[in-house]
Amino acid sequence: MTARRITLFGGHYGSGKTNIAVNYALHLKKTGFDTVVCDLDIVNPYFRTKDSKAELDEAGVRLIAPEFANSNVDLPALPQELYGAVQNRSLHAVLDVGGDDRGALALGRYAPYILEENDYDMLFVANFYRPLTPDAGSALSVMREIEAAGGIPFTGIVNNSNLAEETTPEAVLRTVGKADELSRLSGLDVCMTCAERILAEELKGRIPDLFPLDLQKKYYEIHQVRMNRK
């Protein structure tokens, strides 16, 4: 897809927004854009863009995150540089919007600038393996709630359906119909289907607009805990 100056990722709680935002920002940087990634999530103090700070620093992508993220001060405040990132037209900005309508509330204060400039994509991240969005209808309800709270209408759909480490190419393929149905219901295109790079290789040619994910931050990896052995 063609990169607009501002790309926003919103969606249901736990749909993978943060992960995709970080990966997409790294992708933009590689493409040659001066990129900043902004963490608007004031809801979830556990999974944060800041968990990927080292990788972002190394790639030269600036991160703007709530000052107290990842500290024990769980203060839901947004940093002032966010205005700058949203308004500085020499930058490409990737915005990680908090989960659900509650998380999207914080977007409201930036919405007027984003809408006025009108060079943005607001992408709805869907994981049809999440329990509260198992089908297109329920995903559409979440989509409408976020739009009402954040004040910016969605412009496209990102299918990020996965079962974490149990994801198979078939598991991704089984959700293509649901993503298409959501596309039909909402009138928006499915502009990306995400999969970990190793799966994306296997899916090549079977799904259009694949976006391979390289960086998967998981809470238990952050704490150096490997997967459960049976």
Place this chain on the structure above:
Amino acid sequence: MAEKVLMKGNEAIAEAAILAGCRHYFGYPITPQTEIAAYLAKRMPKIGGCFLQAESEIAAINMVYGVASAGKRVMTSSSSPGISLKGEGLSYLAGSDLPALVVNVQRGGPGLGGIQPSQSDYFQATRGGGHGDYRMIVLAPASAQEMADLTIKGFDLADNYRVTCMLLADGTMGQMMEPVELPAPVEPSVGKPWAVTGTEGKRRHNIINSLSLVPEELEQLNFARFERYAEIERKEPMWESFMAEDADIVVVAFGIAARVSKNAVVAARESGIKAGLIRPITLWPFPKQPLAEAAQKAKHFISVELSMGQMIEDVQLAIRCSRPVTLCNRVGGMIPTPEQVLESIRSANRR
């Protein structure tokens, strides 16, 4: 087989409660368990259930008392400081012999502490938390799947024995996302003739009460209650044994600490040390028997905990101090690494 879904541990608890027939949830937000409340706030109204954000943890546990008295399955959840607030209510539930499921997704303490995972409410969960002679069944899940399975098990145990069951998880278990195969919905299997449901003029009225001013009667109530507790201790201990049969070094750990320890045990075996893991799934009743059996062969025990050494006392009691037990721990929201546990195993093996 049902198709798997990707769930946070907290969401798995919430959905499993619904599958267990729980239609009443009362809670108050606190990290890292708020997803339970958020999930049920969305789900309960759609299935004719009751989600209520109470004005406090204390109010929530007393609402639990009310619904439990009416014989319905009911749940509340909180994290460490909130569970302390519920302490009085837990004692009243016990004193009235009411079944309920209480979830504690632990965070570091004491006091307000932090929001990161901890297991330092072990004493509080297994030794009471409220006043008086009473016990709670304490279940310790180690995966999102077990968060779901043990939630359902917890409701069954609570009903069967008329006790409060506590699901003792931690911030990691609550927050991590894993594929879960949701169990089929279950029907409560035991009747509740003691419940306050209206007599319809057909029987004497039931009274739910924890006040008993005649000492002879109160003594008998305590005796009867402890007969039930003894039955629970006989029948209900649950544990997972991993390479423990021939182990020289037995690691004992539950929840997230057990996941870390499993990796350390595998690494120890690869380096030629006979290590094994016993993972208590019920913390009360504590699985004494497998530990006592392991002590006949093992030379050393290690208790891996996210606390300053609480479960270690139960390990020592279970093996009657017949072998040395050392502590391997991190606290304050930190988690031991597999390497740290492996080093503990190595050091025990050198003795």
